[in-house]
Amino acid sequence: MRFPRFLVPTGQFQRAWLWQAGVYVSFWAELRLFTDLRMHYGPFVSPVLFYATSVLMCVFAALYWLDRPVATMEPGKTTRRFPLVWIGLLLGAVQVLYVQAPVIASHPVDVKASDIIPILQVYATRFLSGEVIYRYSTTLPYPIFPNYLPMQWLPYVPAQQLGIDYRWWALGMLLLLGFGAYQATLARQPLSWVGFLLKIALPTYVLYRLITRDPELFAHTVEPTIIAFYCVLAASVLSRSAILQAAALVACLLSRYSVVFWVPFYLWLLWREAGKRHALAVAALVGVGVLGIYVIPYLSKDWTIFTHAFAEYKIATMGEWSRTDGPGGNPPQLFAGFGFSAFWYTYGPDELKTRIALAQLGDVLISSAVVALSAWLYYRLRRRYDYRIVALITLKLYLATFYAFIQTPYPYLTSLGLFISVFVVMVTGAGQRDKVVAAAAPDADDIAERPAERSRSISTASLN
Numbered sequence: 001m002r003f004p005r006f007l008v009p010t011g012q013f014q015r016a017w018l019w020q021a022g023v024y025v026s027f028w029a030e031l032r033l034f035t036d037l038r039m040h041y042g043p044f045v046s047p048v049l050f051y052a053t054s055v056l057m058c059v060f061a062a063l064y065w066l067d068r069p070v071a072t073m074e075p076g077k078t079t080r081r082f083p084l085v086w087i088g089l090l091l092g093a094v095q096v097l098y099v100q101a102p103v104i105a106s107h108p109v110d111v112k113a114s115d116i117i118p119i120l121q122v123y124a125t126r127f128l129s130g131e132v133i134y135r136y137s138t139t140l141p142y143p144i145f146p147n148y149l150p151m152q153w154l155p156y157v158p159a160q161q162l163g164i165d166y167r168w169w170a171l172g173m174l175l176l177l178g179f180g181a182y183q184a185t186l187a188r189q190p191l192s193w194v195g196f197l198l199k200i201a202l203p204t205y206v207l208y209r210l211i212t213r214d215p216e217l218f219a220h221t222v223e224p225t226i227i228a229f230y231c232v233l234a235a236s237v238l239s240r241s242a243i244l245q246a247a248a249l250v251a252c253l254l255s256r257y258s259v260v261f262w263v264p265f266y267l268w269l270l271w272r273e274a275g276k277r278h279a280l281a282v283a284a285l286v287g288v289g290v291l292g293i294y295v296i297p298y299l300s301k302d303w304t305i306f307t308h309a310f311a312e313y314k315i316a317t318m319g320e321w322s323r324t325d326g327p328g329g330n331p332p333q334l335f336a337g338f339g340f341s342a343f344w345y346t347y348g349p350d351e352l353k354t355r356i357a358l359a360q361l362g363d364v365l366i367s368s369a370v371v372a373l374s375a376w377l378y379y380r381l382r383r384r385y386d387y388r389i390v391a392l393i394t395l396k397l398y399l400a401t402f403y404a405f406i407q408t409p410y411p412y413l414t415s416l417g418l419f420i421s422v423f424v425v426m427v428t429g430a431g432q433r434d435k436v437v438a439a440a441a442p443d444a445d446d447i448a449e450r451p452a453e454r455s456r457s458i459s460t461a462s463l464n
Contacts, residue, residue, distance in 0.1 A: 022060030038337035054400035092204025114220035124160035147309035174224035178231030246285030273387035339409025
């Protein structure tokens with residue numbers, strides 16, 4: 001039996017379409033599992049499926065860029081598209097604000113529901129009054145030592161001074177800073193007009209779907225600010241700006257430590273591909289940022305701040321793992337359908353502290369192993385990839401792994417990965433195959449025979 005030729009992905013271009021479809025389907029499955037099916041398959045199967053869809057997306061994206069249709073953006077097209085992305089951003093923002101407004105109105109800030117915002121208010125108030133920030137707080141129902149990094153609370157100092165609800169401030173940062181970075185990057189991609197117009201709405205659609213399916217997700221947290229920082233990071237790895245890359249790294253490192261194991265790989269990648277000067281400039285700027293924002297003004301005045309913070313994290317983790325108000329008398333956050341902590345809790349040693357320690361160690365080792373594997377694969381295939389695409393795909397894979405194995409997989413933490421997925425989807429499909437390119441493009445066998453002749457940066461103009 002013979003199949004129609006267009007159904008048989010034998011050519012480089014045909015395979016690229018197959019991998020592109022795989023990326024899109026994986027993304028849709030990831031989003032569906034998060035918003036609609038998170039507990040549909042139970043607390044043990046659902047996390048496996050969710051993580052598998054994230055990994056498959058990265059695999060399909062990597063395969064797509066091996067067989068990518070090559071083309072560059074026409075110079076005038078970027079100029080014509082910028083007004084459209086800002087219009088799309090505005091319309092999406094209006095829709096998101098419309099659905100989030102009643103959620104914020106019906107959920108007043110209450111330390112009994114969540115202590116995140118009350119704690120941030122302590123930080124901001126102390127900063128504005130010139131008090132020592134990193135000391136024990138007794139204004140909450142229980143004493144607590146501040147354990148948040150500076151970029152987790154500094155962005156809310158203006159909100160505190162202006163009397164604006166932190167949740168509105170966080171949402172505004174995500175829409176303007178995070179989604180603004182996405183739209184600015186999207187406008188430069190060599191997409192067809194149909195693909196471009198559809199992807200304008202993608203980040204706001206994801207946020208809209210999260211809010212409408214689970215209004216509690218961002219009702220008591222300010223996670224949109226962290227998501228905004230990571231959106232800027234995803235946009236920065238697709239750029240050539242050392243300043244933007246360093247600023248994004250500083251914001252992410254000093255808001256949440258999640259990305260810390262990926263950073264050395266990224267700097268090594270910049271060293272090899274962007275040049276030693278560029279890598280050293282990024283590293284130096286990151287060092288200056290960390291010293292100026294955290295070490296000199298706070299940590300150098302009390303070196304026990306770091307150890308106190310980890311002690312507070314341990315207390316919070318023990319509290320979550322000790323709860324019995326979830327399904328079957330289990331901790332609710334561990335059995336919410338995200339992450340593999342339910343496995344550690346159920347099948348780990350008898351002592352709770354040991355189970356937690358194993359979960360933490362497993363997260364560190366497995367996340368580090370994923371980075372090492374990514375570095376090895378990049379080195380083997382370095383002549384066939386643009387390093388910026390490598391950085392984006394590995395960032396997505398790393399974060400998916402880190403949050404899958406984190407000791408307490410809160411849903412709002414896991415949601416971060418969905419917005420990195422948006423960037424992966426955005427660049428998948430970038431490039432239109434025209435007749436000239438089709439005639440000139442080598443096939444897979446030719447590439448395998450002459451790898452040194454293939455540029456490391458495939459159609460780099462499409463990412464500038």
